[in-house]
Amino acid sequence: MEQEPLDAGLQISMSSDDMEDDLQSNHPSSIIEVPIVNGPSMIDDSDEFLSLSTKFFENREDLVSAIRKIGLLQGYVMVITRSRSNRDVAIGCDRGGCYRTCSALEEKKKNSASRRIDCPFKIVGRRTAEGLWKVEISSLLHNHEPSTDMAGHPYCRRFTKEEASQVEQMSRAGIKPRQILSSLRQSNPDLLAVSRNIYSKTSQFRRESLGGRSIIQALLDELGGAGFSHNVKYDHSGHLTHLFFAHPTSIELTKSYSNVFVMDCTYKTNKYKMPLLEIVGVSSFNTSFYSCFVFMQKEEQQDYQWALEMFSKLLGDGNHPLAIIIDRELALMKAIQVVFPMTPNLLCIWHIEKNILAHCKGQFKEDADWVGFMSSWSTLVKSWDVSTFNEVWNRFQIEYKDYASILTYIGNTWLPWKERFVFAWTGQISHFGNNVTSRAEGAHGTLKKYLQVSTGGLREVKENICLAIQNQFQEIRTQLASEKIRVPQKLCIPFFKEVINKVSFYALFELQKQYLLANAKDYSSQCKGQFSKTMGLPCVHMIKEINIEVLPLNQIHEQWRIGTRSFTNDHRASLDHEDPFSSLLSEVKEKYEKQPLAQKENTIRQLSQILGASCPLIFKPTLQPHKGRPVGSNKRKETSSTRREPSYFERVEKAPRKCSGCGNIGHYRNKCPSNNKSTTLGTQ
Ligand SMILES: [Zn+2]
Ligand SMILES: [Zn+2]
Ligand SMILES: [Zn+2]
Structure with missing residues (x-):
């Protein structure tokens, strides 16, 4: 691994404005091409610098950059070692000074190599009485060879101001450091920065924009500031337990398409290991959009109920979807019954099939029997009416009477919910063709692509969700506009x-x-x-x-219908008129103006109290116990992968052990019983 040479020592005496100057230098890339310099180690490249001593500079920056330019051409990196604004500035070689430990933090880096070898090179810039800047040479000698590859100097890996702002923009847009780097290289082939520089730059931006607030507080402020509808719930010790949020564009889409929603939880999206409930809606084009997101501490009925109550507020008073499609998650099913008692709640037929596979496949020895069983199941699910269903179920029970445990499993686990997935019943519900949750699964995938790594804080998760939402919205808007005028x-x-x-x-x-x-x-x-x-x-x-x-x-x-729909980018305007706040405020004002003086004072006092009320302090969520692999799995380790833990059925479906030697199932080659035989055959 590459070691970062220490920047301790001389820089410590710098004033803060020098620090900034040093962080974002304006070095033009062209001067990094370093000519090979021949000569003894104690060289005297004085000519160029000497010529400076007869010049006057308009300001300090011009003087410093002129010296840096010459230094780079000769293979040296010039740094400001001391500066008193409007008086003087001392410039040395970046190998000047000596490495000394200054704090516990530096102590840790003791083992890393130091660049500093007390190089005596020193030039001083001084401000004259006329306000111009003049060079004064102390020593032009270096005690080392010039560098032929400037990449070793951290100074040369710094970004210019333009590059720094490009890095900021691209990292906000969710572009990976490696891609940012290659994009920067296209405009500056001589760029010496490495991925690590991008990482430290982006974490610097993040620190700056947090401005001392806790990350949760910053997240909440930002959600509010960006027009998000959001709400939080926290436990008695002030730790966040639930966070609901809906992007302004999502709210607009949700209000426009409030008929059918798919709900599903996804995991491994954040470092607090809180499950994320995604509610996904369906557009006129049968495409999906994110409606809202809820981070929940647990997946119990009360967690889901809180989430659904927030979602219900998005839809507006008394509105309820025509259908909600979920997987068989009993807590969520109960919560839907409480919050949307009028809404039919369908179960994903694909997931049911997968669960049946997990529980039943092992009992069929012949593949053909299994295929036959699944097709009988499919016929049962597709029964057109109740009497057909009863008929098919009776036949099913007779056909599989020898598989008692399967009949018990289906009878106990699935038949109580037959109204939620058998066509005889679901065929009476306006689900617009949605009888699987794959829409949400697809949304998980999209989301995870944007999240890149699962260990991000809630704030990064939110930022990436925003990007995903804006892309979806743009697509729906474009399709709407295009289908309004095109004729196939x-x-x-x-x-x-x-x-x-x-x-x-x-x-x-x-x-x-x-x-x-x-x-x-x-x-x-x-x-x-x-x-x-x-x-x-x-x-x-x-x-x-x-x-x-x-x-x-x-x-x-x-x-x-698309004719009557239109979406704007001005979501705040479309939501504002529903907000009772401004009308209340103007009522208060009207009332206030008519009040006698004493009452006015009282009103002012009451209003000030509202403003003065402090917001509760909310802390980071506590870490949730990991939804881990089953005991006995040898892959039980922490990862930062955003891949979902495989569900029970997914683990069952995995291919069984198959020997590459004899081709038999149930063991691998190293345990193959035919091993001994084959080796003796081989040596003969
Ligand atoms: Zn030097
Ligand atoms: Zn499903
Ligand atoms: Zn018909």
Whole structure:
């Protein structure tokens, strides 16, 4: 590993403005190309410097940079060793002075090599009575060879002001240090900085913007300042336990598309190990958007209930979604029942299948039997009506009567929730085609891509979530604008005349399939009303029945309409009019103006009290116990990976041990019983 040469010693005597000057030097990159200098080690490159002594400089900075320039050309790095503003400045070689330990912190670095070897080189700049700056040479001798590769000098790895601000912008945009570096190199091929310099620069920005507040306080201030709706909950000792937040653009989308939501928890997003509940909505284009996020201490009913109550506030009083899709998480199911008693709560059929796989696959010896079992299960799930379901379930029980434990498992774990996943019941619910939670899983993936590493503080997590949200919003906005004016060739038929550019392409193409079926000569099937109920679109039977030439817009659910929707970037304005604060304030003002003097004083006192009330101090969340691997797993170690811990079914699904020697299952090659045989064969 590369060692950072110490910057202790001389710099300590510098005043603070020199420090800044030194941190962000303005070295032009071109002068870093160092000519090879021949000669003895005690060289005298005095000419260039001597020529300076006859010059006058407008200001201190010009003088310092002229000296630095010459120094770099000769292979030396010049540093300010002492400075008194408006009087003088001493400049030495960066190998001047000697290394000395100054604090406990430096003590730790004792083992690292020092660059300093007491080089005597010294030039002083002095301000003349006329206000100009003049060079005074003390010693032009170095006690060492010039460097041929300036990368060894920390000074040369510093960023220029422009580079520093580029680093800041790019790191805010979530770009990785390595990528920032290669981007900087494109405009400055001579850049000597390494990734570590980027890391220290970004952590410097972070420290500066925190300005002494606790990271949680800074996070809350920032959420509020950026127009986020947010709320917190903390325990008796003041530690954060719950944090809800919704981006202003998310709030706008949530209010516009409030019909169907997918909810799921994701893990490993933050160093406090708090689970993150993501609520994901669905747009007219059948794409997903983040509605809101809740960090929770635990995953119990009360945690979910708090989260859902916050979400409910986003939707507005009395509003409830038409459907919520989740995995079988009993605490969340109970919480939904309490907060949204009117909303049907569907279970993800994909996850059910995966759970059944985990519990049952082992009991089938033949693959064909297993495939048969799963197809029977699928038939059961897709039962069109209640009587069909009962019939299929009876047959299922007879067919698998020899698998008592499987029937018990399905009977106890899944059948009590049949209304939440069997088509006979879910076919009556407006879920707009959502019967799996894969939307949330996809969102987890997107989010984790932005999070990069899971050990970030809550604030970094929030910043990256913002980026993800803004990208989603931009995509929805662009699609909305484009589908309002484009007309796909396939849909240029009179039937769609009224709805084109008023309904999303996704819904129109779904409709087109029904339209084509309705016009197929030999199509006949009985209407079960499921397509129109779940999708909010007329089905083939309705199209046949109404037998009209032009489809009226009122046949299409509001979920798919684009004509009346528009999204702006000014989210605050769209939310402000719902905020009772300003109207209350003007009422207070009106009342105040009519009050007699004594009462006015009283009002002022009361208002001042509101302002003076101190906010509660909130501390970092306490570390949550790790949702670890099962005991017995040999990979039980801390990582900073954002990959989700595999669920039970995912572990079961993993390929069994297979020997690369004999090809049999159940052992690896090193334990292969045919080992001895094969080695004796090999030596013959
Ligand atoms: Zn020197
Ligand atoms: Zn699922
Ligand atoms: Zn139908």
